[in-house]
Amino acid sequence: MMKSILKMNTMAWLCMLTMVISCSQDHDVQHSYQESVAVANRGESSLSFIDATNNSLTKTLLIPGSEPMYVVYVAQTDKLYVGDRAQSQIHQIDPQMMEVERSISVGKGVFHMWANGTGTQLWVSADIDNAISVVDLTDFTLMRTIPLGIKPHDVFVSQDGTKAYVSVFTQNLTLPDSVYLFNAQHFTKEKAQAVGRDPHLFHLNLTDRLLVASQSGQVFALDDGDLTISTMTSLPGAHGLFATPSQDQLVIASITENKLYLVKSASLAFDGPILTTAVTTPHNVAINAAGNKVFVTHSGAMANEVTFYNLNHNELSEEGRLQTGLNPFGIAYFKRLLKP
Numbered sequence: 001m002m003k004s005i006l007k008m009n010t011m012a013w014l015c016m017l018t019m020v021i022s023c024s025q026d027h028d029v030q031h032s033y034q035e036s037v038a039v040a041n042r043g044e045s046s047l048s049f050i051d052a053t054n055n056s057l058t059k060t061l062l063i064p065g066s067e068p069m070y071v072v073y074v075a076q077t078d079k080l081y082v083g084d085r086a087q088s089q090i091h092q093i094d095p096q097m098m099e100v101e102r103s104i105s106v107g108k109g110v111f112h113m114w115a116n117g118t119g120t121q122l123w124v125s126a127d128i129d130n131a132i133s134v135v136d137l138t139d140f141t142l143m144r145t146i147p148l149g150i151k152p153h154d155v156f157v158s159q160d161g162t163k164a165y166v167s168v169f170t171q172n173l174t175l176p177d178s179v180y181l182f183n184a185q186h187f188t189k190e191k192a193q194a195v196g197r198d199p200h201l202f203h204l205n206l207t208d209r210l211l212v213a214s215q216s217g218q219v220f221a222l223d224d225g226d227l228t229i230s231t232m233t234s235l236p237g238a239h240g241l242f243a244t245p246s247q248d249q250l251v252i253a254s255i256t257e258n259k260l261y262l263v264k265s266a267s268l269a270f271d272g273p274i275l276t277t278a279v280t281t282p283h284n285v286a287i288n289a290a291g292n293k294v295f296v297t298h299s300g301a302m303a304n305e306v307t308f309y310n311l312n313h314n315e316l317s318e319e320g321r322l323q324t325g326l327n328p329f330g331i332a333y334f335k336r337l338l339k340p
Helices: 002-030
Strands: 033-041 046-051 056-062 068-074 079-084 089-094 099-105 110-115 121-126 131-136 141-147 151-157 163-169 178-183 188-194 199-204 209-214 218-223 229-234 238-243 249-254 259-264 282-287 293-298 305-312 315-323 328-337
Touching: 033 068, 033 079, 046 068, 068 110, 068 328, 079 110, 079 328, 089 110, 099 141, 121 151, 121 163, 131 151, 151 199, 163 199, 178 199, 199 238, 218 238, 238 282, 238 293, 249 282, 259 282, 259 315, 282 328, 293 328, 305 328
Parallel strands: 110 151
Antiparallel strands: 033 046, 033 328, 046 056, 068 079, 079 089, 089 099, 110 121, 121 131, 131 141, 151 163, 163 178, 178 188, 199 209, 209 218, 209 238, 218 229, 238 249, 249 259, 282 293, 293 305, 305 315
């Protein structure tokens, strides 16, 4: 009798264990991810969607009458946002269907843009109006226009959403351009720092540093609170830049020298061999979530290619290239959990 009971209990336990394993396996199967790259084709009123795992074109989305500039993915809203210079609009896109859902009007001269890490604000440079448009992403409305009185260019918002950085062009070409620091909660300008000409930005939240790549040939590291310069190095034609997920390395595109540089973010020292790109005019850069793949747009009126690179520790190697629409400009990598 006792042996029979033990046998029954053992069988019941094995049955339950099998169910748990089966459920766990079923649960894992349900978790599939979309890894994509969205490219804003400035000269063709379209977005190219690329499978980030195999470098194949997934879809081309036409946005009639548009001039797509930059594209940003926001995980909290699970939406893509595209800046449209021609129509002074921001388009909200469903990344799964790859279709425009709705649009809002912002300032004239839409250029660079960036969203904070909390998914609540999108800051948009409007260089014809000489202003910044701040979009509330919780209800997709224009929440604030910040007049600058000077032409803005690049913009970057901190991960915690407290700070926003805007690069501005000085009218006197003999003087350096500058970076402004804004309180992103009160929309007030707090600091300014002169840097090189044509500056582009990337904020490192893990080390509280703002990196500035100036096309005039310098890369600066600034304290993100008071904008004091801690480090500067020379890098000809420094333009688009992006940090690896660990933020210990930067990939910087030299738009004039047709090169990609790996740079240590702590010291700004070169971190590996310099790669000459097979396609001219490397412009903007994105890096995947694993930190082992780099995506680059190559811009120009007749340009139509994006290139892909493997990143292995301190070495970049070309993996492939793909034709997109005309003048591929802004680029964004995103990884998202697919909905059932």
